[in-house]
Amino acid sequence: MQKIKPLDHLVLILGVLFLCVPVVMALMSSTHYPVDIHSNGLFLTPGDNGLATYTKVLTDRGGFTGDVTGLRMLMNSLIMGVGFAVGKIVLSMMAAYALVYFRFRFATILFWMIFTTLLLPLEVRIMPSYQVMSTLGLLNTYTGLIVPLLASATGTFFFRQFFKSVPDELLEAARIDGAGPWKFFIDVLVPLSKTMMAAIFIIMFIYGWNQYLWPLLMTTDEHFYTLMRGIKSILQVWVGSQIPDYNEAFALAVLAMLPPVAVVVIFQRMFIKGLTESDK
Amino acid sequence: MAGLSLQGVGKTYSGNVDAVTGVEIEIADGEFIVLVGPSGCGKSTLLRMVAGLETVTRGEIRIGDRVVNRLDPADRDIAMVFQNYALYPHMSVRDNMAYGLKNRGESRAVIDERVAEAARMLELGPYLDRKPRALSGGQRQRVAMGRAIVRQPAAFLFDEPLSNLDAKLRVSMRGEIRRLQRRLGTTSLYVTHDQLEAMTLADRLVVLNGGRVEQIGAPLEVYRSPASTFVAGFIGSPAMNLLDARVEGGRVVLEDQAIGGAELPEGPVTLGLRPEDLRLVQAGGLALRLDYVEELGAQRILHGFVGGQPLSVAEAGAAPLSDVVRVAVREDRLHLFETRSGHRIERAGLAAMEPAE
Numbered sequence A: 001m002q003k004i005k006p007l008d009h010l011v012l013i014l015g016v017l018f019l020c021v022p023v024v025m026a027l028m029s030s031t032h033y034p035v036d037i038h039s040n041g042l043f044l045t046p047g048d049n050g051l052a053t054y055t056k057v058l059t060d061r062g063g064f065t066g067d068v069t070g071l072r073m074l075m076n077s078l079i080m081g082v083g084f085a086v087g088k089i090v091l092s093m094m095a096a097y098a099l100v101y102f103r104f105r106f107a108t109i110l111f112w113m114i115f116t117t118l119l120l121p122l123e124v125r126i127m128p129s130y131q132v133m134s135t136l137g138l139l140n141t142y143t144g145l146i147v148p149l150l151a152s153a154t155g156t157f158f159f160r161q162f163f164k165s166v167p168d169e170l171l172e173a174a175r176i177d178g179a180g181p182w183k184f185f186i187d188v189l190v191p192l193s194k195t196m197m198a199a200i201f202i203i204m205f206i207y208g209w210n211q212y213l214w215p216l217l218m219t220t221d222e223h224f225y226t227l228m229r230g231i232k233s234i235l236q237v238w239v240g241s242q243i244p245d246y247n248e249a250f251a252l253a254v255l256a257m258l259p260p261v262a263v264v265v266i267f268q269r270m271f272i273k274g275l276t277e278s279d280k
Numbered sequence B: 001m002a003g004l005s006l007q008g009v010g011k012t013y014s015g016n017v018d019a020v021t022g023v024e025i026e027i028a029d030g031e032f033i034v035l036v037g038p039s040g041c042g043k044s045t046l047l048r049m050v051a052g053l054e055t056v057t058r059g060e061i062r063i064g065d066r067v068v069n070r071l072d073p074a075d076r077d078i079a080m081v082f083q084n085y086a087l088y089p090h091m092s093v094r095d096n097m098a099y100g101l102k103n104r105g106e107s108r109a110v111i112d113e114r115v116a117e118a119a120r121m122l123e124l125g126p127y128l129d130r131k132p133r134a135l136s137g138g139q140r141q142r143v144a145m146g147r148a149i150v151r152q153p154a155a156f157l158f159d160e161p162l163s164n165l166d167a168k169l170r171v172s173m174r175g176e177i178r179r180l181q182r183r184l185g186t187t188s189l190y191v192t193h194d195q196l197e198a199m200t201l202a203d204r205l206v207v208l209n210g211g212r213v214e215q216i217g218a219p220l221e222v223y224r225s226p227a228s229t230f231v232a233g234f235i236g237s238p239a240m241n242l243l244d245a246r247v248e249g250g251r252v253v254l255e256d257q258a259i260g261g262a263e264l265p266e267g268p269v270t271l272g273l274r275p276e277d278l279r280l281v282q283a284g285g286l287a288l289r290l291d292y293v294e295e296l297g298a299q300r301i302l303h304g305f306v307g308g309q310p311l312s313v314a315e316a317g318a319a320p321l322s323d324v325v326r327v328a329v330r331e332d333r334l335h336l337f338e339t340r341s342g343h344r345i346e347r348a349g350l351a352a353m354e355p356a357e
């Protein structure tokens, strides 16, 4: 074993501080009163307004219509994140399956066409997408929020590479065992892809969770507001002598952090288990 | 259970690659047929056409009395054992074996019974609930066999099933496969490039060369009268010596030395001599200039030159050797081949003559 040097530890400790202090700051500041934050800046010590802030943020009805709670926004964000991740996994797995296992003409060209869309982020096609959704009457629906973003070049690419690494003999054995295309997919490929699915779930969940621009465009009805929009709208109340509720913004930010952390922690375990269990 | 019949079977891959051409084989019910040949000669292609994993370009394949050319692999009533076993990594040994039966819609009771039976036969009982990754190579091989057995197919197809195993295990698995096949009496088609495996397993050998059948016959028959120089060089270890000789005045002459009679037109022939048919003698015979000696324990193999041509001799002795030894040829063990085509010239053409000792 290599000797552990004090310098290594120092570097690590600095890194940990660098990453953790802002989080701690947000958490601590969320337990103070907005006035204190406004006059004293951020806090690194707990205040006594914590319980009240979080209760208010989660249950207080706000917005123009006066019935959007933090809980509602949390739920909307969750629907976005999970819908995104699951939808993308299902869609890209099926696309990759078709590309790898079915001999149809232009498969390679199609793949590269899908692949080049990696170069085109959502922002490039946001207006046409909006137009389509609006024509279909899907503004202010979960369908409209989620479906247009489901096609995933990244996911398709990863699953394609993974399927290509599955030995052909496995398919042949399955064919001899009487498994048709659908059965082979469900009985063999899906269980083998668990690790890949976990990895892509993590990435896509966070991607969906963090969406800001698209929900902003797609939803005018406050019932579909996500946490990201909620935080923004708290900070937008700077009119006259009114101070934004900094503590609430911080509380929402902290809340917004929890589900992605939970997803990473849960799936990471599966992810590592998958990695160490498979012998390929 | 059923026989197998291949009629004029050929395969052309895209790009006009002729992998297999005009293969005619009739396989009786319960027979163990080994397809043998060097790498790239089309063994796997032929087997995969029988399995239905590759389309048949020409000809007709029958299993029993059904033409199966257009049937799905699952409907052909065959089972296949792959070189890399191709076990489903995420399923237990039990599920691996049961999967095909489940897909066929067999009842739970039948599946359990067949799996238990196969596990007993293959001594896999203790491993039934393990995943393949927790098994040794030999055990995985047995699971792959088990998966084939539980289906009770009309034919087993094996594609080099033992080549991932170490030498010792290969020998014992070889015996096991043979015993199992005898016991079940299932028609089997077995691909290997290992001529020893081919000799020991087969009821009949099919020697393939460049996609064509070179010879079909019982192992000893193929060993004793190879149909061509190709078969002669391929079957038997160490390989048969193939030497350029001439027929002159009714005698076969090798490097100015007559070694046997032959009622053949004058001209060049290829002379085949098995190393194990040659003997060292004190005087007479051919002069073999020794190059090097391989000691195998039970025997040693002498490599050297007769005139300018390489020749090897297998010999059981341990006596010290001089630089030049004398080698006697048993005249009734000569093989003659046409030099141009490589075809065997039948022994009828060999007239009896006094041995060239």
Ligand SMILES: Nc1ncnc2c1ncn2[C@@H]1O[C@H](COP(=O)(O)OP(=O)(O)OP(=O)(O)O)[C@@H](O)[C@H]1O
Pocket (backbone or CB within 6 Å): B013, B014, B017, B018, B019, B037, B038, B039, B040, B041, B042, B043, B044, B045, B046, B193
């Ligand atoms: N999909 C394919 N497309 C084109 N040619 C192919 C294809 N598969 C095999 N071949 C060619 O067909 C010939 C026979 O291949 P095959 O795999 O049957 O050989 P083999 O006898 O099994 O060899 P080995 O002992 O190395 O497994 C080879 O020359 C190979 O290059």
Ligand SMILES: [Mg+2]
Pocket (backbone or CB within 6 Å): B043, B044, B045
């Ligand atoms: Mg092969």
